[in-house]
Amino acid sequence: MNVLLAITAGVLFGGGLFMMLRRSLVRVLIGLLMISNAVNLIIFTAGRLVPARPPLISAGESALQPPYADPVPQALILTAIVISFGVTAFAIVLMQQTYRSLGNADMNEMRSTDTPVEDEEEAAS
Amino acid sequence: MNAWSIAPIGLALAWGIMGLIFWQRIRLLRWLGVLGSTSFVALSIALLTMVQKEKFLILQVGAWRAPFGITIAIDLLGALMVTMTSVLAWFIALYSLTEIDESQVRYGFYPLFFLLLMGVFGAFTTGDLFNLYVWFEVMLMASFVLMALGGYRAQLEGATKYVLLNLIGSTFFLIAAGLTYSLTGTLNMADLAVQIREIDNPSLPLVLSALFLIAFGIKAAIFPLFFWLPASYHTPPVAVTALFSGLLTKVGVYAMVRVFTLIFPFNGTILQPILLVLAGFTMVTGVLGAAAQWDLRRLLSFHIISQIGYLIMGLGLFTPLALAGTIFFTLHVVIAKAALFLVSGMIQRLTGTFNLKSLGNLAQTQPGMALLFAFPALSLAGLPPFSGFFAKLILVRAGLEAQQGAIVAVSLVVSLLTLFSMSKIWQEAFWKPARREGKGILPVHMWGAVGGIVVVGVLLGLFANPIMTLSLQAAEQLLQPSMYIQMVLGGQP
Numbered sequence: 001m002n003v004l005l006a007i008t009a010g011v012l013f014g015g016g017l018f019m020m021l022r023r024s025l026v027r028v029l030i031g032l033l034m035i036s037n038a039v040n041l042i043i044f045t046a047g048r049l050v051p052a053r054p055p056l057i058s059a060g061e062s063a064l065q066p067p068y069a070d071p072v073p074q075a076l077i078l079t080a081i082v083i084s085f086g087v088t089a090f091a092i093v094l095m096q097q098t099y100r101s102l103g104n105a106d107m108n109e110m111r112s113t114d115t116p117v118e119d120e121e122e123a124a125s
Numbered sequence: 126m127n128a129w130s131i132a133p134i135g136l137a138l139a140w141g142i143m144g145l146i147f148w149q150r151i152r153l154l155r156w157l158g159v160l161g162s163t164s165f166v167a168l169s170i171a172l173l174t175m176v177q178k179e180k181f182l183i184l185q186v187g188a189w190r191a192p193f194g195i196t197i198a199i200d201l202l203g204a205l206m207v208t209m210t211s212v213l214a215w216f217i218a219l220y221s222l223t224e225i226d227e228s229q230v231r232y233g234f235y236p237l238f239f240l241l242l243m244g245v246f247g248a249f250t251t252g253d254l255f256n257l258y259v260w261f262e263v264m265l266m267a268s269f270v271l272m273a274l275g276g277y278r279a280q281l282e283g284a285t286k287y288v289l290l291n292l293i294g295s296t297f298f299l300i301a302a303g304l305t306y307s308l309t310g311t312l313n314m315a316d317l318a319v320q321i322r323e324i325d326n327p328s329l330p331l332v333l334s335a336l337f338l339i340a341f342g343i344k345a346a347i348f349p350l351f352f353w354l355p356a357s358y359h360t361p362p363v364a365v366t367a368l369f370s371g372l373l374t375k376v377g378v379y380a381m382v383r384v385f386t387l388i389f390p391f392n393g394t395i396l397q398p399i400l401l402v403l404a405g406f407t408m409v410t411g412v413l414g415a416a417a418q419w420d421l422r423r424l425l426s427f428h429i430i431s432q433i434g435y436l437i438m439g440l441g442l443f444t445p446l447a448l449a450g451t452i453f454f455t456l457h458v459v460i461a462k463a464a465l466f467l468v469s470g471m472i473q474r475l476t477g478t479f480n481l482k483s484l485g486n487l488a489q490t491q492p493g494m495a496l497l498f499a500f501p502a503l504s505l506a507g508l509p510p511f512s513g514f515f516a517k518l519i520l521v522r523a524g525l526e527a528q529q530g531a532i533v534a535v536s537l538v539v540s541l542l543t544l545f546s547m548s549k550i551w552q553e554a555f556w557k558p559a560r561r562e563g564k565g566i567l568p569v570h571m572w573g574a575v576g577g578i579v580v581v582g583v584l585l586g587l588f589a590n591p592i593m594t595l596s597l598q599a600a601e602q603l604l605q606p607s608m609y610i611q612m613v614l615g616g617q618p
Contacts, residue, residue, distance in 0.1 A: 090269055101278040
């Protein structure tokens with residue numbers, strides 16, 4: 001199970017990176033989503049995978065008996081998922097607005113921030 | 126147990142909510158901004174005096190004992206950073222009274238301004254690694270919206286680049302925090318400091334610190350990771366740029382200082398020379414990038430990067446004097462940089478352009494503005510008697526003491542290039558005959574804000590000694606984490 005999850009995370013990372021290197025804004029966004037899910041999987045796996053053993057301290061003991069799956073990383077992932085949900089929602093809206101003002105979704109066309117000012121001035125005059 | 130340590134976060138949240146309640150009351154909101162920032166300044170000065178007396182203000186949230194709950198802890202470094210943030214925010218709020226136009230206020234500039242400050246305060250005061258990640262996200266989320274506020278095409282494009290690269294940075298931070306937990310079983314910074322030192326295999330902490338270096342390096346805009354900054358910082362209104370230049374990258378540097386002194390002390394490892402090399406490259410690429418620019422704001426944006434190099438240099442040297450230099454340099458550069466950005470905003474207000482080629486003759490038509498530009502510009506270049514001189518002097522001395530001649534030489538050359546860059550602005554905008562004459566009168570509070578922040582910068586130079594003493598104390602605290610650890614883990618009932 002560990003190996004399977006590790007491979008899944010690796011594939012997600014690779015795929016996400018590949019998508020992020022594309023020029024289309026939508027693909028970049030999908031890539032970002034894949035990477036953030038890969039991170040969540042890594043943390044989930046790092047908290048150990050133990051099926052069918054709830055992290056409850058049984059009667060008469062003062063600490064969890066191994067093997068158990070650590071619940072804290074799972075709580076961290078929950079927080080991370082909520083944050084990435086909010087951030088992604090904002091990124092989608094931002095990209096839609098960019099698309100509207102730009103007329104297409106090609107990253108190579110996003111040059112308004114890099115145009116030297118003198119060109120602008122000369123174009124205006 | 127000291128509940129005051131959570132006060133900056135709480136106060137910023139309260140003002141943010143006030144901003145939401147009075148969502149459409151434009152005039153009221155503008156003055157709420159000033160009033161709110163005044164309260165931050167008062168609170169932060171109170172905190173600073175408290176920290177000087179008690180050394181640490183520590184709150185265990187929800188009364189959960191230290192390694193289990195979230196700790197909010199302010200030490201001297203945190204208090205200094207909070208104070209600097211509040212002072213900067215006050216001047217920005219004053220400047221924003223007219224700089225931020227009505228539609229931007231209507232779209233929530235002021236609530237976002239306060240929430241951004243909440244994120245920054247949170248990052249400066251938290252004692253928990255994952256909590257630091259959450260505050261980073263709060264800060265980033267507010268900054269994303271502030272960056273895009275107004276919706277001009279360049280702004281949207283700049284914001285897209287900014288958002289994407291910063292999200293990648295956050296991803297790295299999250300991996301690093303998650304793996305740190307799986308290695309040690311704790312997220313409390315003080316407890317982490319204890320646990321990491323007990324790990325036998327030195328390569329595991331080294332890998333983690335490299336991950337943290339990338340994560341914070343993206344936020345702090347150090348050498349190979351800074352490309353989002355010049356692509357985006359010149360697009361929002363100049364008040365927002367000044368605020369970002371003072372806060373966002375500095376939070377990245379702060380996180381580096383905190384994590385690399387408390388949790389992963391890297392002296393003696395391979396990371397130390399790497400950091401020094403990165404510092405040198407950051408300085409050089411920043412200043413050379415600036416040399417090629419003719420847009421005032423983009424030129425200044427590149428200088429942000431160059432100055433980050435000095436901050437990293439102090440951290441890389443890793444001596445008490447060098448760290449004190451980093452802290453003092455942070456205070457200096459935040460004030461000087463914000464002042465320069467605000468002056469550039471005044472110039473644009475007056476003449477309608479940021480283009481150095483069409484500006485000119487301002488020294489004659491606006492002597493007051495020329496003066497306001499000259500002080501922070503000379504300070505940034507590191508001329509005595511301004512704060513930049515002392516900041517660089519300390520770093521150079523620390524570098525020589527640590528026998529790192531190369532980085533000292535680089536820093537001095539970059540200093541000279543900075544002076545060249547500043548004199549280019551002076552020559553182009555203030556001395557040569559103008560292609561486009563400025564007209565109109567600027568509102569008085571704009572003059573007040575810029576004048577005030579310049580005065581603060583000058584005072585920082587004139588009273589360099591007491592501030593340096595504070596920085597040295599803060600650096601001592603950082604390099605002897607045992608007291609912090611003890612206070613967080615066992616200092617309270």
